[in-house]
Amino acid sequence: MKKPTIKDVAKAAGVSAAAVSYALNGRTDKVSGETMERIMEVIESINYIPDFSARSLAKNQSKLIGIVIPQTESHKQLILENPFYSEIISGIEGKLREHGYHLLLSGVNQGESYLDLSVQRNLDGAILMGIYPEPFYDGFKKINIPIVLIDSYINDSYFKRIGIDDEYGGYLATRHLINQGHSNIGLITGAIRKDGVVEKRFLGYKRAMREANLFYNPDYVFEESMSYEHGLAAGKLIADKYPEITAIFATSDLVAFGTMRSLMSEGKRVPEDISVIGFDDISMSKMFIPPLTTIRQSITEKGAIAADSLIQMIQGRTELDEKEILLPLEVVERGTVKFKS
Amino acid sequence: MKKPTIKDVAKAAGVSAAAVSYALNGRTDKVSGETMERIMEVIESINYIPDFSARSLAKNQSKLIGIVIPQTESHKQLILENPFYSEIISGIEGKLREHGYHLLLSGVNQGESYLDLSVQRNLDGAILMGIYPEPFYDGFKKINIPIVLIDSYINDSYFKRIGIDDEYGGYLATRHLINQGHSNIGLITGAIRKDGVVEKRFLGYKRAMREANLFYNPDYVFEESMSYEHGLAAGKLIADKYPEITAIFATSDLVAFGTMRSLMSEGKRVPEDISVIGFDDISMSKMFIPPLTTIRQSITEKGAIAADSLIQMIQGRTELDEKEILLPLEVVERGTVKFKS
DNA sequence: ATAGTCTAGTTAAACGTATAACTAACGAGG
DNA sequence: CCTCGTTAGTTATACGTTTAACTAGACTAT
Numbered sequence: 154m155k156k157p158t159i160k161d162v163a164k165a166a167g168v169s170a171a172a173v174s175y176a177l178n179g180r181t182d183k184v185s186g187e188t189m190e191r192i193m194e195v196i197e198s199i200n201y202i203p204d205f206s207a208r209s210l211a212k213n214q215s216k217l218i219g220i221v222i223p224q225t226e227s228h229k230q231l232i233l234e235n236p237f238y239s240e241i242i243s244g245i246e247g248k249l250r251e252h253g254y255h256l257l258l259s260g261v262n263q264g265e266s267y268l269d270l271s272v273q274r275n276l277d278g279a280i281l282m283g284i285y286p287e288p289f290y291d292g293f294k295k296i297n298i299p300i301v302l303i304d305s306y307i308n309d310s311y312f313k314r315i316g317i318d319d320e321y322g323g324y325l326a327t328r329h330l331i332n333q334g335h336s337n338i339g340l341i342t343g344a345i346r347k348d349g350v351v352e353k354r355f356l357g358y359k360r361a362m363r364e365a366n367l368f369y370n371p372d373y374v375f376e377e378s379m380s381y382e383h384g385l386a387a388g389k390l391i392a393d394k395y396p397e398i399t400a401i402f403a404t405s406d407l408v409a410f411g412t413m414r415s416l417m418s419e420g421k422r423v424p425e426d427i428s429v430i431g432f433d434d435i436s437m438s439k440m441f442i443p444p445l446t447t448i449r450q451s452i453t454e455k456g457a458i459a460a461d462s463l464i465q466m467i468q469g470r471t472e473l474d475e476k477e478i479l480l481p482l483e484v485v486e487r488g489t490v491k492f493k494s
Numbered sequence: 495m496k497k498p499t500i501k502d503v504a505k506a507a508g509v510s511a512a513a514v515s516y517a518l519n520g521r522t523d524k525v526s527g528e529t530m531e532r533i534m535e536v537i538e539s540i541n542y543i544p545d546f547s548a549r550s551l552a553k554n555q556s557k558l559i560g561i562v563i564p565q566t567e568s569h570k571q572l573i574l575e576n577p578f579y580s581e582i583i584s585g586i587e588g589k590l591r592e593h594g595y596h597l598l599l600s601g602v603n604q605g606e607s608y609l610d611l612s613v614q615r616n617l618d619g620a621i622l623m624g625i626y627p628e629p630f631y632d633g634f635k636k637i638n639i640p641i642v643l644i645d646s647y648i649n650d651s652y653f654k655r656i657g658i659d660d661e662y663g664g665y666l667a668t669r670h671l672i673n674q675g676h677s678n679i680g681l682i683t684g685a686i687r688k689d690g691v692v693e694k695r696f697l698g699y700k701r702a703m704r705e706a707n708l709f710y711n712p713d714y715v716f717e718e719s720m721s722y723e724h725g726l727a728a729g730k731l732i733a734d735k736y737p738e739i740t741a742i743f744a745t746s747d748l749v750a751f752g753t754m755r756s757l758m759s760e761g762k763r764v765p766e767d768i769s770v771i772g773f774d775d776i777s778m779s780k781m782f783i784p785p786l787t788t789i790r791q792s793i794t795e796k797g798a799i800a801a802d803s804l805i806q807m808i809q810g811r812t813e814l815d816e817k818e819i820l821l822p823l824e825v826v827e828r829g830t831v832k833f834k835s
Numbered sequence: 836a837t838a839g840t841c842t843a844g845t846t847a848a849a850c851g852t853a854t855a856a857c858t859a860a861c862g863a864g865g
Numbered sequence: 866c867c868t869c870g871t872t873a874g875t876t877a878t879a880c881g882t883t884t885a886a887c888t889a890g891a892c893t894a895t
Contacts, residue, residue: 171877207852246600548882551883847884855878858875861870
């Protein structure tokens with residue numbers, strides 16, 4: 154009951170193991186049509202399946218793609234609870250499978266460890282999302298595998314980047330609120346780190362305010378984390394201390410959910426008393442009640458495109474390659490933003 | 495700039511490759527403390543990282559765990575948009591990483607293909623969620639790797655099962671509604687397949703009704719799929735045609751979201767006019783407005799326990815092994831169920 | 836002193852596949 | 866007839882690790 158190897162196939166087909174290997178790799182210059190057929194029949198009949206470990210060893214390519222998603226230290230588990238990540242992964246996996254690659258999913262705790270993984274497993278490439286300390290990226294350059302970065306502003310031509318114009322997104326969201334007559338606009342957002350998406354969205358917020366000749370009030374920006382919980386806290390604060398705020402830009406849908414929840418528990422109605430716009434359009438946002446007005450990016454498509462790009466890099470087709478792909482953005486009006494009367 | 499191998503280490507430490515291998519595997523009977531230290535220093539200094547492909551080939555164990563999640567034919571991508579799955583995966587990944595295993599994530603389209611994957615990659619084990627055609631399971635038995643099933647009622651002692659008592663869950667949900675004075679209770683649920691979780695929850699629903707001497711009306715069960723969209727459709731139907739229904743048991747939170755949404759667009763208030771209870775308690779449910787009353791199971795814990803069990807099976811510790819582990823269930827009262835006045 | 840036992844290694848073969856280098860057979864061209 | 870080229874393979878080695886089997890030397894017990 155051992156699993157059949159290439160040698161078993163060879164024996165049964167009356168050829169050498171090498172011939173089988175060539176056949177498997179479609180080398181028509183090495184095996185005749187006749188022999189090819191015979192080999193294939195044998196493969197079918199004894200149910201032979203090639204071993205990727207051996208192949209990986211011999212060819213030094215694993216057909217494995219790693220995907221790294223950020224990890225908070227408090228959390229032992231993946232942040233997959235954030236639907237944004239899982240939707241991206243969904244997009245990535247679909248595309249990879251289509252192309253015969255497999256997906257190795259791993260969180261990363263100390264930064265170093267993921268590199269090990271890449272080397273251990275001979276990853277053919279990796280997709281990183283989130284933001285990491287500098288040396289983390291250098292490591293990948295050293296081991297010299299193709300990398301695509303999702304939502305990163307690391308400007309190094311070694312990496313290919315897939316993202317959106319976050320500044321514009323922030324601008325779009327804020328302008329939408331302004332267009333609806335609002336002028337006291339709160340911003341609830343994650344930690345503003347240099348070159349992170351959050352910073353850019355923040356910049357867009359400020360630009361929209363400036364363009365509309367509105368006063369930018371630093372007290373109105375509530376910066377801490379991209380979590381539901383932060384939305385909760387900031388919403389309460391606004392309801393309690395800043396009754397003059399009539400609209401809020403939350404830089405992720407999850408944050409928007411938290412915000413709306415505490416706003417409502419404090420007796421404010423959304424959107425009648427206060428408008429809220431989110432960011433991302435995760436699949437849950439249309440389900441929310443009221444359905445969330447937000448900045449839409451096509452999340453699973455983002456994953457698919459990242460996977461596509463990576464595969465192209467692996468296969469050495471760098472010709473038509475820009476180093477950055479920006480996906481379109483649009484505001485989708487649903488039920489949480491209302492004209493200020 | 496080639497990646498260092500065990501031979502490089504051996505040379506630098508002045509020992510044989512075998513010695514290094516023994517050192518790496520902590521065989522203190524084969525290498526002295528002194529030599530061990532020297533080897534470790536060399537490893538550190540030249541930055542040697544063992545190659546899993548080679549190791550996998552030699553040891554016939556890959557330290558890779560596969561996880562299979564179901565795929566609808568319409569959908570090329572993973573059903574990771576359903577937070578239930580991503581939360582489970584999160585739990586699995588955390589535990590696996592803790593034990594030095596890595597996670598291979600793959601959807602499965604025709605059933606057959608995943609088996610290939612298991613063989614190709616020499617998977618040490620796999621975790622399956624969802625429900626598949628019979629032959630799918632037989633395949634795994636043939637290749638003889640440890641398997642744990644999540645939420646499955648395949649009663650074969652070859653497999654270890656992690657789940658909940660779905661019948662009891664259905665009973666709990668329904669009884670909660672009954673306790674709140676409701677008697678016309680709708681059931682919105684996925685396709686009832688023999689031995690699926692849905693069937694069991696349905697059974698629990700019927701038992702609760704019977705025990706309370708309530709009339710079981712088949713017209714009140716809306717069976718189609720576990721999706722948001724089905725919730726939407728069924729909710730509308732109820733609002734339109736069955737105004738006498740005052741409470742609904744939706745067999746997943748996602749379904750409940752859909753139900754509530756269309757109920758509300760039809761002018762019904764939840765929970766004032768109609769109560770809704772969900773099932774699962776995905777992380778989004780507490781964020782919903784109003785927050786969803788539901789049957790809580792610890793989803794990420796389920797994943798973690800599945801991973802734990804699998805690892806135990808792999809390591810041959812089958813002693814303390816029941817073949818099935820059932821996780822606790824409880825109703826968590828939030829804002830969508832109200833006493834019928 | 837002799838045989839036996841331990842310790843700390845070494846050597847060699849094995850895991851399953853890929854591929855460079857070689858070769859036998861055949862036909863073509865001169 | 867001899868050489869050359871082509872076709873369809875085969876042989877042998879390599880990929881990086883593990884591990885069974887062997888061994889040299891030191892120590893122990895008799």
